[in-house]
Amino acid sequence: MSCQHLTGAGTAVPETTDVCPECVAVGNEYWVHLRSCLTCGHVGCCDSSPYQHASAHFAATAHPVMRSIQPGETWRWCFVDEEIG
Numbered sequence: 001m002s003c004q005h006l007t008g009a010g011t012a013v014p015e016t017t018d019v020c021p022e023c024v025a026v027g028n029e030y031w032v033h034l035r036s037c038l039t040c041g042h043v044g045c046c047d048s049s050p051y052q053h054a055s056a057h058f059a060a061t062a063h064p065v066m067r068s069i070q071p072g073e074t075w076r077w078c079f080v081d082e083e084i085g
Helices: 021-025 053-061
Strands: 034-037 043-045 065-068 076-078
Touching: 021 043, 021 053, 034 053, 043 053, 053 065
Parallel strands: none
Antiparallel strands: 034 043, 034 065, 065 076
């Protein structure tokens, strides 16, 4: 793995594991999968979801790495280098 963001990613605990808080706030009850920011623990929906809140969080904060919080998944994604780890 060549991405320094992935190797140096934080370990922030997800703020929730069962909903996308931003979707709930706008009245959207549909999201596909949830992702958690490893810098701050923000939880957002994936890019297959209508609002793509995980990517929007990266755009707003530049926090580089998120991880899947789907049961059984352990992969992480670096938005900066577009690398999975």
